[in-house]
Every structure is written in structure tokens, then in C-alpha cells.
Amino acid sequence: MLAYVARRLFFALPTLLAVMTLVFVLVRIVPGDPAQTILGDQASQEAIMALRERLGLNRPLWEQYVDFLQSAITGDWGASMVTGQPVLGEIANVLPYTIDLTVASLILGAVVGIPLGVWSALHRNRLIDYVTRIGSLLGLSFPAFVSAILLLLIFSIYLNWFPVISAGDRSDPLERLENLALPAINLGLIMAAYITRVTRSSMLNVLGEDYIRTAQAKGLPHRSIIWIHALRNALIPVVTVVGLYLGILIGNSVLTEIVFNRPGLGKLIVGALGQRDYTMLQGLMVIYTFIIIIVNLLTDLTYGLIDPRVKYS
């Protein structure tokens, strides 16, 4: 399996290179001059020229490209055009917050969504099922920033249970959890809505399978049939959806991060976009591609845990 992981990562290299090239080209063809943007409208022509020189923007494109790749490989992703800090360092500062939030939302989504989906499937077309289905539909269509503001108003400002600004110290476990709670609930409930719906429909499919009838013919108790025979099979499509949604979640968590004033990749991307921080954007897009590659790999490894028919080759 280690060999499989190594091979998968190796074959991801061309993808990464392609993305880096794309990023390089894109950043240079969008309208607007970075030096002008950084220095503002009032800057003199000389100052702008000097900055362009310093940023290497005056050199031939291919030279910039080779340079860009070389430094990227050696871990030098340049400095943010806005703050002057190393891009990699800025990303490394917020990445743990994003990982915390993503993992917590995923766990919450699974812990709530899977039992709810199973329950809903077992009570198909009964009241419980309708309530769950409507609830999960609401969860999907409710704008994340509205629910974030509601959570913030109720639990932080009115009840005062959680901090208003979730940017605290990660090294103190308690503080880390406190800061995580509301943002994770906000995204976790959306995740739960997705997972509930997929689990329900996949469970209904599985319950009609021949091997479930075989399990019944063995006289097994209801709980073994549901939790051992059916659920394990029903989880296969759930993993697919979680894998897809996880990528979206990492990019889309920006509104949640803004409302809760929490550092994270989403906020970093929006900031860099607004300020045309090209070096930062380059770094973020490559990191984002890398994250998607890792998520896909983890998804495929999870299939293998659930389904013995999956072969790593």
C-alpha cells in the first residue's frame, strides 16, 4: 500500500506542474499591473518601474517561468507582494486552522449524518423520514454565512458561551476547541446534511440487495443486519460524496472564516485576490491543488478500508 501511495503521489507531479504553469500564465495575463496595485494610484512612474525591476516583472517571460519553477521546487515561493512575508510561511500559519476546521466539520458531519441517514432510510416515507429529508434539504440550501451569523449572535453574543473572535491560540487544547466549536458546527451541519441524504438513499439501495435477504434468512437480529451487513456497503457512495465535498469545503469555508474572524486558507485566498497579491495567489493555487490530490488519495484509501474488492494497482 505504501508503494501505491508513492506511485499515486508520483503521478500527481505532472498535475502539479500543469497547475503551476497555468497559475504562472494566468497571473500574468490578468489586467492590472501588480507594481501599480502595490504602490497605489498616487505612485510615481519611477517608483513603479523600480518595483517592477525588483519583482523581476521586466525580464522575459520564459526567464521568469524557469525562475519561478526553480524557486518553487526549492521551497522558495517568494514573498507576499502585500506584506512582504514569505508566501509559504503565511500559508503554513493558517493551514492548521483550515485543517482543524475541515476535520472537525467532517467528524461532526459523519457523526450526525450517518445515523440520521440510516434512521431516515429505516423509516422510509414515515414522519421521521420526512422531517429528516426536509431538515437536510434546508441544511443544504441555507446560506452558510447566514447560519454562521445566527450561531454567532446566539451563542457568542447573546449566550456568551463561545468567543466572538475564533482566532485564539492553537497550542492550548481547550482554547483551540472553543474557537473551533461554532465554525465547525456551522460547516459540520452542512456536511451532515449532505451525508444524511447520501446515506439515506444508499442505505435504501443496499437494503434491497440479495445479501440483506440472506442475512435475514440467517435469523440475525435487526441491528447486525443494519450496522454490519447494510451500513458497510452503504458507506461506499458516502465516501465518494464526502471526498468531493471536502475539496469544496476547503475553498468555501471563507464566509465562515470571515464571520467568526478565524484565520484560514479561504480568507487568505480572498485577501490575495482583492489585493492582486500574485505571489500569494500562485502559492495558494498550488497548495489547493496539492490538497485536492491528497483528499482524492485519502478517499481512495478509504474505499480500500471499506470494500475488499478495491485493489491498489
Add this chain to the structure above:
Amino acid sequence: MAAAPSQSVTQSDVALDVRGLTTSFYVGGHWYPAVRDVSFTLQKHETLALVGESGCGKSMTALSILGLVPPDTGRVEAEAILFEGRDLTRASDREMREVRGDGISMVFQEPMTSLNPVLTIGFQVSEALRHHRGLSRREASARALDILEQVKIPSAASRFNDYPHQFSGGMRQRVMIAMALACQPKILLADEPTTALDVTIQAQILELLRDLRRDTGMAMIFITHNLGVVAELADRVAVMYAGQIVEIAEVEHLFARPSHPYTEALLRSIPRSDRDTAELYTIPGQVPPITRMPSGCRFAERCTYRQDRCAGDQRLTSLRDAPTHAVRCWRRTGGDLPTVGAADD
């Protein structure tokens, strides 16, 4: 019950007594019987073959006995289904679970889909033992291994933790049989266990079932659409057509004196190695769907002997000179009145 054999058998010889079983499905706002007023007894150690084309209600008969008819669309009604002094039609869910896989087991037609793809065969075979016998994981595994060897899975010990997709169709069906036999059931319901398999594998599985039946003494209901395999395996045969038993007899009687036109037709359509398959006889027409059952004789549409009086209800009636041989056709039970002797409905 005309279908019940002679009076000489005592109740204690009876493994299963099915009386007046009707199983219906809810289709388009109405209930339609797929199995209609089926009655038979199964003696201990006996093999009863249930024969008929696809769609005649054989599987539903077996599933009804085990209480496994899909509850949302299906409904089972019966005067009684007696097993070991219990009426299964009145048993609670819990009591039914105790019977399933322990007193009565079932082997299904599709070995490719009837095993759980994500669980090892060792687990699936030992599961019933742990549940019904309360064996520990280790004890159950040891016993399961014995059974896998008994059904002749080659190098069973090393394959114990393999998954179903690592086995061929024939081997999977052996695993299914091992699962069904794990708790040494009194009755095995084998629903077309060889239909999905190659001809040579079919023969091996039939031989296995024959051996197991001999060694364990269990009773068996063997379901098939092929009368050809019945001769070597069954003691008695019930021929089903469109949800009803149309003929029931000891196997030699049935082959010597097929008395229902449908049985005759089935016998003519047995594939035989000494004849060219090109001239294999197939019965013209089709089994009527449960939503469009004709009144009177249900086989009439396809019967070459059809007459006006076939439009009347036909009762399963014993032959005059063979009380254990009953037929649902006025031509053989003779006379002008179809109700000589006992009738089933």
C-alpha cells in the same frame, strides 16, 4: 387436504405442514395473489421438489414460510404453517428470527449477489452459529471451518478469510450451502440453487446436496424449473403453475403417470443429452402475470386439451386409484363432478 399423503403418517413424522398459503402483492392499488391456497406437508428426511416455470410462485412460497416476503408490498395469509408444534403464521418477529437459519434455512438462486461482498466468508458462515448457538468467535470459526470442509471448499482453512469475489460461482454456492447448514437445520429451502451455474457445476452442487441430505437427515424443499434434476433428488414433486399446485405425487408416480397437461409439457421440455437441443420443446405462451389471472383453469390458455368446462374452477383432487397423487384438471380426476374425495379448496 387432498395434497396431504395417506393417513398412516403421524404428526410426529411431519417436518412442515403448510395449509392454505396465499401470498399477495400490492400492485397499482390492488392486492393480487402470487401464491394461491397452497397446501402441502413435508415429511422428516423427505425432499419435496417444487417445480414450475419462472413466475409460478415457487420462491414466494419458500419466502412465505420463512416470513421473508417484502413487508411493504407483500402480504402472507395462511390457515397455518406448522413447524415443530409452532404456527409460523402467528409467530412473533423474535420467534421467526429464532427459526430462520436455525430450524429452517434457505439457499438462494443467485450465488453472485447473495453473499455480502464486504464480509469474509468465514465471518458469514460463523455468524449464525454465534447468534443462534451463542458460540464464541473462536468456537464458531472452528465449527464454520468444519462445515466449509464438509461442503468441499478446497483448502478451506486458508480461504477462510477470503471475500466472496475471490470465489467462483460454484464455490460461492457451496459457501451459501455451508451458511445454511451451519446450525444443522431441520429443513433446507433450496431455491434454484443450481440455476445460475454452468452445467458441470450444477451436477456437482446437486451431488453435494444429495450427500448432505443423506448425512444430515434434514428435510428439503428443492425448488427448480427443470423437472430433469428432480428424478435423482426428490421423493415427492409438487408442480406449480400460476401460484397454484397443479399436481403433486411421489416422484416415480409423477414420471410414470404425469397427469396434468402442464406436467406433461414440462416433461417434454426437459433438455436431454441424447437429443439435439435444437428440437427442444418449449411450451408455447407464457405464465399469466398475477395482475391478469384467468378465472377457471389457469393453464387453459396454453393447454392443448382445453374444452368448455375448463372455464370452471379446477380443484386439486386425488386420483381414484392413487390417493397420494393429486391433480388440478378434470380430465384425470375424471367424472362429471370434479370433487371426488378430499379437495384442497
